[in-house]
Amino acid sequence: MTDTPQVPPQVPPQVPPPVAAASLPVAAIQTIGLTKVYRGVVALADLDLRIEKGDAFGFIGPNGAGKSTTIKILSTLVRPSGGRAEVCGVDVTQRPDAVKPLIGYMPDVLGIYDDMLVQEYLEFFAAAYRMRGLTRAKKIDEVLELVDLTGKRMEPVKGLSRGMGQRLGLARCLLHDPAVLLLDEPAAGLDPRARIEFKELIQELRRQGKTIVISSHILSEIGEMCNTIGIIERGKLLFSGPITEAKRRLGQEQGRVVCVRVTEEGDDGRSTTALLDLFRGHPDVAAQREGGRGEVLIRLRDGVVDTSFLARDVVRAGLHLIHLAETEMSLEDVFMHVTKGQVA
Template sequence: MSTQAITVENLTKSYGRFRAVDGLTFEVENGEVFGFLGPNGAGKTTTILSMLGIIIPDGGRIQILGMDMAREPLKIKERIGYLPENATVYGELTAWKNLEFFANFYRMSNAEKENRITELLKRVGLWEVRYRKAKTFSKGMKQRLLIAQTLINDPELLILDEPTSGLDPEGAHLVKEVIREAKAEGKTVFFSSHVLSEVEELSDRVGIIVRGKLKAVGPIGDIKRQFMELEGYEIKVETKEPLPEIGHEDITRLERVAPNRAIIFARSDIREWLSKNLSSRGITILSLEIEEPSLEDVFLKTIYGREEK
């Protein structure tokens, strides 16, 4: 059995002269949560719709759960759950009828449908309003119903496009819990989001796409280390005694914030050298740590910054 839930190879798609996706290649492992990032117009939605068989790419190959999307789209769709960014519910139908409508697309007995709908409505907190028409729901309640709809077939792979967009904190918390539960159950989650702290919190790995090309992919820690190697290290040091003058060829700037505290900007991780140097001069180190960038720092500086050059 393949260890990849998603394999995208050399995916290309153009609209006239505009190339939305340009030779995109990446893999998503079974059972992992993969965050897909990029600015507006980067090609995220085109990639997702190609993965779902909704858009036919100009070139490349897509495999989902070990099956070729071009050859077995219906079999694939039976095993995935998809939540579009701007999905809507059927307002004239009740919460129960909305889920029943989608359950009818899958091979489920009446008893299985009833049990699944009951389970999901309770899970998303809509059991008490199951017979109310969806048009009377708040945006958050509608999103809860859409989440239940996405899970109706107990999918092996969840593809979520901006799943917390416009939600209140309670609704966003529910979405994150669904993602965590899916991972705990061994399912795979592929999701895009503009909330970078959310991606950092939930993802095992991320992919960053800009102008149709993949700029970075891997565990967040690895991407941050690559960023620091390129942009430099920010090292905070605090000592018991006043800090003496520090000289090293890789130090680009030193900011003293107190007689015994400083922030050192360096081209490499000089903590080991710094520790030995200060200790040899009789200086007691109280703390010595690298200020790790957030995913937002990496995203803004390495993606938007480079694109402006």
């Protein structure tokens, strides 16, 4: 590794600028100065968040960052120590009973009753949402079909796999047709097939116009399922906005990175070393490092637009060029760049 890039400066918190409430349509979720203190420990500190209707919002952060606390406050399960939280314009503290029909809450545990059948489980929660008679029966049929559990209707909840359990949990959330879904770690513990199915379900719900908040550690999935993200650490919101915006900003700060691969695997890294030597001290290269599998990641200096010199110099040096492309920032890059790995 040569000219190892220094730790880049932190992206400053991107809090939406204060705008007069009357000038904006009602957001699906809005928090203003939301604070929660658990026995002296600050779980949330002045959280300002705005999620528009129809957004799929990925809430990411290290363990203990305050994601679950935020979701529980929005679910009316936890009272904030300060600030305000609104769901579709309704204050969760002052009118929790009005908020409950608006939200579908899915915690990080399944919360299933072992001694019930799938049908009974859904009937139980439908009754808890004051649904009666034919409406209830029809809605249960609908959600079972949506999550593809119609065939499991008469089976004990205990016998369902983890993936089916998650789908049943989602069906429970959808029974009362909420406008906002609050999903805490919904894909945890799912196998690849179940994850893909779950992702498709989320996309279908987005198409139906629901606002979805997903807290997850699996950043690649957040990247695929969501259009906006919020990064939280130690109870403070570090970034909130569209994923594309986050990547663009990080790209601007870190400069363009080009991935160059000069030979097949198995040449003992001699070609890689030669490539690193080739661009060491180059005026247009800010830093470079090995990327694994014979790749070298080259960060260009600000203002360098033309990258053709890279291919030209490699060929002139007699190296066998396999691949050369500008890399796109991943959500992991954004996350690692923004957070410090600290917990509240």
